[in-house]
Amino acid sequence: MRLGPAGPGHPEEEPTCGPAAMSANPTAIEAHGVYKRFKTGRTHIEVLKRVDFDARHGEVTMVMGPSGSGKSTLVAALSGLLKPDEGQVRALDTDIWGLRSGKLDRFRLDHCGFIFQGFNLFSALTALQQVEIILKHQGHSKSVAREKAALALDEVGLGKRLHQRPAELSGGEKQRVAIARALAKDPRLVFADEPTSALDGENGQIVIRLLQRAAKQHGAAVICVTHDPRLEAYADRIIHLEDGQILEDRRAAEPAQSAADRRPEPALLGA
Ligand SMILES: Nc1ncnc2c1ncn2[C@@H]1O[C@H](COP(=O)(O)OP(=O)(O)OP(=O)(O)O)[C@@H](O)[C@H]1O
Numbered sequence: 001m002r003l004g005p006a007g008p009g010h011p012e013e014e015p016t017c018g019p020a021a022m023s024a025n026p027t028a029i030e031a032h033g034v035y036k037r038f039k040t041g042r043t044h045i046e047v048l049k050r051v052d053f054d055a056r057h058g059e060v061t062m063v064m065g066p067s068g069s070g071k072s073t074l075v076a077a078l079s080g081l082l083k084p085d086e087g088q089v090r091a092l093d094t095d096i097w098g099l100r101s102g103k104l105d106r107f108r109l110d111h112c113g114f115i116f117q118g119f120n121l122f123s124a125l126t127a128l129q130q131v132e133i134i135l136k137h138q139g140h141s142k143s144v145a146r147e148k149a150a151l152a153l154d155e156v157g158l159g160k161r162l163h164q165r166p167a168e169l170s171g172g173e174k175q176r177v178a179i180a181r182a183l184a185k186d187p188r189l190v191f192a193d194e195p196t197s198a199l200d201g202e203n204g205q206i207v208i209r210l211l212q213r214a215a216k217q218h219g220a221a222v223i224c225v226t227h228d229p230r231l232e233a234y235a236d237r238i239i240h241l242e243d244g245q246i247l248e249d250r251r252a253a254e255p256a257q258s259a260a261d262r263r264p265e266p267a268l269l270g271a
């Protein structure tokens, strides 16, 4: 199951070597003019103001910005969870909002891994069953699903916790189960919304390293919303959203590009 950057089934991908090659990674998602507003009482609030966005395979793209700036709404629009009022999202060369709902569900099941704050685990299921159920739903036989699920949990360091239920797991372990569940199917696109916010620093680092590995070893495009500046060290690219607009878009270890709002380069811990 574990593939290199250009694993079988993904012939379009080229291995990357070093920062110079990073920008040559193939595009995974391209969005144009994404606009979303919500009705509140008699008025509307514009949450995404015609956002253009792209993300590449093999890279961790972080979306940062203040609370209420539209980060979760953007990720929902990019991942097929929330239809924008205007704009287009091409993901893996598919116009996802042009798909009928059944096809969109299938697209998400086949290609997208989701990791949210709060884990979203089923309380009655063991760690193994949480992962297995998704793989079975995807069409794998029971025995293959079990084998892949056990491997995915082993990869996140939970090989000895397979038969424990969420109530018997720590917060960090629960989040790792959620990550194993998202990554077990080797998704081409990984969407993480505040995946470390409920975790201490050490567990947060484990989680972000796993996401980084999904990008670097498996060639996934990882889009990660975070408030945590410590995670910048793991990003290839950092997009700063404010009031429904992208204010800054830069590659890690490059100076900020926003002319209007040039900020000092933040310390890139460990980079
Ligand atoms: N279903 C909804 N109906 C009305 N307003 C909404 C809805 N969903 C989000 N909003 C509003 O849209 C704005 C952006 O929300 P969003 O969840 O995208 O922000 P965010 O950047 O993810 O914030 P946070 O960092 O707090 O998670 C907020 O002001 C929010 O109140």
Ligand SMILES: [Mg+2]
Binding pocket: 071, 072, 073, 193
């Ligand atoms: Mg949010």
